[in-house]
Structures are given as C-alpha cells and as structure tokens.
Amino acid sequence: MIFVNQLYIYPIKSMQGIQLTKANTVDGGFEHDRILMLSEPDGTFITARQHPELLKIKTSIVKNEVHISLSPTEIIIFNLDEFSLNYEPTEIWGNHFTSLIAPIRINQFFSQILHKDVQLRWVGQQLTRRTKRYPDIPVSFADGYPYLLLNKASFDYLQQQCPEKLDIRLFRGNIIIQGALPFAEDGWKTIKIGNVIFDIVKPCSRCVITTMNIKSAIFLADNEPIKTLRYFRADKQGEIDFGMNMIARNHGTISVHDKIEVLERQPAKNYIKTFPPEIKTEAKVCTINFENQIIKANNKQTILEQLEQHKIALPYSCRAGICGRCLVELKQGEVEALTQAAIRRNNKILACSCVPKGDITIKLLKK
Template identity: 75%
Template sequence: MIAVKQLFIYPIKSMQGIALTRAKSIDGGFEHDRILMISEPDGTFITARQYPELLKLRTVITDNQVQVSLPTNESIVINLDEFSQSNEATEVWGNHFTSHIAPIKVNQFFSQFLQKDVQLRWIGNKLSRRTKRYPDVPVSFADGYPYLLLNLASFNYLEQQCPEKLDIRQFRGNIIIDGALPFAEDGWKTIKIGELIFDIVKPCTRCVLTTINVNSAKALPNNEPLKTLSYFRTNLDGKIDFGMNMIARNHGTVSIGDKIEVLERQPAKNYIKNFPTESIKDYQPCTITFQDKKIKGNNQQTILEQLEQHHISIPNSCRAGVCGRCSVLLTKGNVKPLTQSAIKQNKHILACSCVPKGDITIE
C-alpha cells in the first residue's frame, strides 16, 4: 500500500521545518507553511541559497506566534498581529505580490544574525500571490506551488547512486510517501490523500539548496546530490528534476498513514540517461586560464568548482545549469557539457555545468 510516511511544514522560508502527524490544507498550502520569509528591504526574497546559515534556525509555531531560535539558543517570539497593516511590494522568482513587514525589533534580530539589513515578511491572511500557471490558485512564499511530494523509494534510489550521505530533508518536501516504486510519481496526474485531491502540476526543478547539509549548513562535496541526479534526472531542457509540485482541489486534512490513491495517470516525462563511464585512470590534469590567472585543473570537476577551490569567485546561484548567472566566455579550448543548456551561443558556457576537456581559457 502506498501511504504517507512523513509530513512537514516550514513556517519561515529556508529555515528548519516542523514534522507533523496531521496537516490541514487551507488557501496557499498547508496551514502555517512558508507564511514568513526573509527579504531585502525592497521586498526581494532571500533564501538559504545565498545564506545557508538560515537552515540552522529552528521554528516553533503556536496560534498566532512563531518562535525562532538561533544556534546559540538566543530566540525571539514573533507575533503576527504586530506586522504592518499596509500592503508592501514583494517578489519571489519574478512573481510580484504584496505582504506585511515585521516590527523593527524583529528585523533587527535577523539583520544581526545575517550581518545584513533585512526584513521579515508575513504573507497575511488574504493571499495576493498566485501560481504562475494557475491564476486562481493562491500560494504562500513557496518557490512556485503550494505542495511538494517526495517518494521515499525515489530518494532511496538516489542515495544508492550518490557517493555522499543524504538526508531527505535536503529536498524540503511537504508530503513524503512510502510503498511506491522508484519514480512511480512521474506517471501520476491526479491523486487522493486523506480528504484531499491533488493535481500534480510538474516535476520540481532542483537547485543548489539541495546540496547543503541541513545540520551543518555546509555544502556537500562535488555539488552532490545534483551531480548524481544530473546523470538520470536531466530533462530535455537541461534542468534537473526531483519531486512533484502539486496543487489541491479542496481543503481538508492529511495524516501520516493515509493511503495514496492514484485517480488519473499521465505519460512520464523523458529524462536523459547519462551515467558516467570515467574512472580514476581517465583523470587528466589541465590548465584553466581565467582573466590572466592560471590554475591547475582537471577533466573531472566543473569549472566553477575548480575556480572556487583556488579562491576565485564568479557570480552563481543555482549551480544546476538553470539560472545562467555563472556564464563565462570560452575563448580557447573545449569543454564537456553536463546538461543540454550548458553551452550557449557565441561561445558562452555555464561554469557550473561544464568540465574542461583539456587546457581552456575563459573570461
């Protein structure tokens, strides 16, 4: 029997989640899920992608209050009734809507922790944000959709392939199921769990956040598990998928142990299978020249990883070939692309998704 194994909510985006035995669905997702978010003063969202230390912050929610505890055990209690009444412009992944700003003392607490001027924002009781593909479906501060489903069997398969020890919490799912075959969820279109009927909207495209250890807030070596996922979960657009984004047709509750009933199926998405054949004997040294700096490189790691190992920083964000921020110009030599989107026009390449084939010069 396929059933719910775990349930999680994340009251503050990018901070630690809370495990539940029963979750209530309301407008925007599970009750209390991603209702708060750290932002720039102009309303642009901030996440653990840029500030991994946010993952160390613990949250507890009671009625209309959220308690946040730092690793030092210093804490603050945040009362939702004390947020601004005005609707302030807010942005998440290009999605523009409004939210409410926390009192000065709360903003100072998080600014001190991050050593940067930030604000805490509350989505409010009346959600003004909508999903991009479903304009009638409200969503909180989640990246794009109200619910994320993870299949434990799919995670176990990934863990068997990956050289690093993983924790399913790295993928920040709301509903973790057990009893299905690995990646059976690829072929589901509509499912029923407890009192709720969910439509599976799309596979979830993954980013650098999945590479951060949830306990230490440090990045795992070699961009794992994205590197391993890229071998068998890269779609035709060059993006890496794991888990399923969902919307709910109705309100109700979901509990651990609830049976999953597949109401409608759909053709599974095609993924490029590209498991590596290289072994240690294929290791070849090379020289990477970047803005007149020469470093000793190799033909096994991405250009971005090798630059960082030599304390050379370039703009980057997703580290999965999605955002394009790490684009550089290849002026000499050849590279091996790890995703279809890694090589752009006019000799521009993505440093996070290309491996040198030999000596290269970039700028």
C-alpha cells in the same frame, strides 16, 4: 499499499522544517507552511541559496506566535499581529505580489545574523500571490506551488547511486510517501490523500539547496546529489527534477499513514540517461586562466567547482545549469558540457555545467 510516511511544514522559507503527524490544507498550502520569508528592503526574496546559514535556524509556531532560535542564547519571539498593516511589493522568481513587513526589532535580529539589512515578511491573512500557471490558486512564499510530494522509494534509489550520505529533508518536501515503486509518481496526474484531492502540476526542478548539509549548512562533496541526479533526472533543457509540485482542489486534513489513491495517470516525462562508465580514469591535469589568474585544474570537475577551490567566486544560484548566473565567455580551449544548455552562442558557457577538456581561458561577461 501507498501511504503517507512523513509530513513537514516550513514556517519560514529556507529555515528548518517541522515534522507533523497531521496537517491541514488551507489557501496557499499547509497551514503555517512558508508563511514567512526574509527579503531585501525592496521586497526581493532571500533564501539559503545565498545564505546557507539560514538552514540552521529553528522555528516553531503556535497559532499566531512564532519562536525563532539560532542558538540557546539567540532567540526571538513575536506575534504575527505585530506586522505592519500595509501590504508592500514583494517578489519571488519574477512573481510579483504583496506582503506585510515585520517591526524593526525582528528585522534587526535577522539583519545581525546575515550582516546586511533584511526584512521579515508575512503573507498576511489574505494571500495576494497566485501560481503562474493557475491564476486562481493562492500560494504562500514557496518557490512556485503550494505542495511538494516526495517518494521514499525514489529517494532510496538516488541514495544507492550517490556516494554521499543524503537526508531526504534536503529536498524540503511537504508530503513524503512510501509503498510506491521508485519514480512511480512521474506517471501520476491526480491523487487523493484522506479527503483531499491533489493535482500534480509538474516535476520539481532542483537547485543548490539540495547540495547543503541541513545541520551544518556546509556543501556536500562534489556537488552531490545534483551530480548524480544529472545522470538520470535531467531533461533536454538541462533541468534536473526530483519530487512533484502539487495543488489541492479542496481543504481538509491529511495524516501520517493515510492511504494514497491514484485517481488519474499521465505519461511520464522523458529524462536523458547518461550514467558514467564504470571504468575510472585518472584526472588529466590542465589549467584555467580566469581574468589573467592561472590555476591548476583537471578534466573531472566543473569550472565553477575548481574556481571555488581556489577562492575565486563566481555568481551562481542553482548550480544545475538552470539560472544562467554563472555564464562566462570561453576565450580559448574546449569544454565538455554536462547539460544541453551549458554551451550558448558566441562562446558563452555555464561554469557550473562545463568541465575543461584541457587548458582553457575564460573571462567574465561585460555588464
């Protein structure tokens, strides 16, 4: 029997989640899930991608009262009724909508933590944001869709392949199921949990957040588990998937141990299988010339990882060859692409998804 194993909500985007025994589906997702979010003063969203320390902040919420704690001495309590009454422009991944801004004392609390001016925002009682593909479906501050389903068997398979010890909470799912075969969820289209019917919209593309230890906010070694997922969960465009985004057709309550019924199936997405060979070879020593700074390198790690090890920072967001922020110009030498999208026109390459074959020279792109 396939059943619900765990349920989670994340009241503030990118901060610690809360494990539940039952959860109510409401407009936008589970009740209280990702209803709050940090933003730049202009409304642009802020996440643990840029500020990993957010993962260590604990949250709890009862009715309209929110408790935030970074440590036993760094605590703030506030009520949602304290937020402004004026809806202000807000943006997540190019999706524009409006939200309400917290009072000064709350914004100052988070600004001190991040050492920059930020605002805490609330979706409000009336959600103005809609999913891109489903204009009638409201969504809170989640990246794209109201619900994320994870299969425990799929996670266990990943753990068997991955050399790093993983925590399923890395993937920030709402509904974790058990009893299905690994990646059986790839072929599901519509499921029923309790009295709630969910439509599976698309696989969830993964990013750098999955490579962070949720307790220490320190990156796991060797860009895991993205590196391992790339071997068997990357599509032709280089996107790396794990978990399924969902929308709900109706409101209701689902609980741990609820049975999951598959109502409709669909063809599974095709992934490129590129597992590395079992024979291990020693790394070849080479150099990376970055803006006339020469560093010792090898032909086993990505350019981005090796620059970071020498305290050289490049802009990035996903670390999976999706966002394109780490694009540089290859002036000399050859690289091996880990995804099809890693090598672009005019000698442009993604530092997160290219490995040097030998000595290379790279430069930042002119703005």
